[in-house]
Amino acid sequence: MIHHHPDNNLLLEYASGSLNWAHSLVVAAHIQLCPQCAAQLKLLNGVGGNLLASATPTPSLVCEEGDVFSKLMQRIDQQPETADTRCPDSDRGTRPVRDPIFASVPPVVRKLLADNPVLQWRRLSKGLKEARLKTGQSEREVSFHRIAPGSKVAEHDHRGREITMVLYGSFSDADGVYTPGDFLVREPGEVHRPTATQDQECLCLSVVEAPVALTGLIGKIVNPFLSIKPQ
Amino acid sequence: MAATKPNQGGASSVQVTDQKRDDEWSGLLVRVGRDRDRQAFERLFGHFAPLIRGFQFSRGGQSSAPEAADELVQEVMFRVWTKAPTYRPEKAAASTWVFTIMRNCRIDALRKSSRQPATDESLNVEDIWDDSQDEQPLVFLQQTRNQHAIAAGLESLPPEQSHVIEKAYVEGKSHSEISEELGLPLGTVKSRVRLALKKLQSTISR
Ligand SMILES: [Zn+2]
DSSP states (O other): OOOOOOOHHHHHHHHHTOSOHHHHHHHHHHHTTOHHHHHHHHHHHHHHHHHHHTSOOOOOSSSOHHHHHHHHHHHHHHSOOOOSOOOTTTTSSOSOOOSGGGTTOOHHHHHHHHTOSSOOOEEEETTEEEEEEOOSOSSOEEEEEEEOTTOBOOOEEESSOEEEEEEESOEEETTEEEOTTOEEEEOTTOEEOOEEOTTSOEEEEEEEOSOEEEOHHHHHHHHHHHOOOOO | OTTSOOOSSOHHHHHHHHHHHHHHHHHHHHHHHHHOOHHHHHHHHHHHHHHHHHHHHTTOSGGGOHHHHHHHHHHHHHHHHHHGGGOOTTTSOHHHHHHHHHHHHHHHHHHHHTOOTTOOOSOOHHHHSOSGGGGSOOOOOOHHHHHHHHHHHHHTSOHHHHHHHHHHHHSOOOHHHHHHHHTOOHHHHHHHHHHHHHHHHHHHOO
């Protein structure tokens, strides 16, 4: 059961296409697991459809409308007929992902994993491993985190917004327990210390906006390993 | 909405004609997908090409060059032709389906123009803005009814709310870009969007 969802503002930015690539990736992963947000997305797409339907029509200003159409048909005729009838999942996750921790991730993450068979995991602290993805963005870091069963992540606060989605297992912090599909937004300045549930490893997908700062004594020790520099 | 016809008075008769029109475009899309019907496609083009351009021109700025608008029309309608076999009229109104394709084209264009060498290429726009999610067993109102409720809801929004909604969709601006441009606090933009959506939702579930 999913208890934490992206808010309507974030969903609208996603639907209208103004949300950045990294955040859209996490929102998409959530929507693929959450019928409630998928339904909300339908409404938000419908808003776009209505605005398109009620736009003021503008004829081509470059050439005759018929010329634009025949150019298009030429392009279509040059294209081999490959109707887009493929099953949405046929080209996804065909390579088996052996690690059970990845077994039930949403399609968008599965696709990501299928094309990144060797994730470079590095140890950030005891019980916490991270694999970063190259997103070509300088201002955001997209990564997977694995937290060993029962492990605590060093307490840290966020200088930038951090979005996390649980993919497997669960973790808890002072505010509650988060299970697969749960979507968390931590705003700058919020301090938290996630702890993975005892019986299972926990896998999360996260997007961090700015360097993460650790607080407290343990932070002073672990900080050099956690200072996130965009690749 | 500035571009929408007033709906007061003859609301019910307008809805009937709108409904017929919606069904017409959906029906044409089905024919394009199933029969690769070129005449049906030409009629769809005649309807949607000027709307796509109109939508794009409202964005203003450099992206509204006439050549760029024609290119966008070609790219969107090319994808409409290619993807038509996956269109399901019971899942989405034709205009909503075309809108999602247009949105994806715009994201793609933006991404191509700003791509950096180290970019992860394993996902494309349709993996993230994925419209095949409809296989989930969701309970929906019939889509045309839904579509009309959204239209009616949009028309009844106070101008300051519909303005931010339009900026988001038509100009493709994020909340913080809208807040900068209008000189409004980010919280105000967010709350206008929230209020607008609340109103739309109440119109639909009525
Ligand atoms: Zn949700």
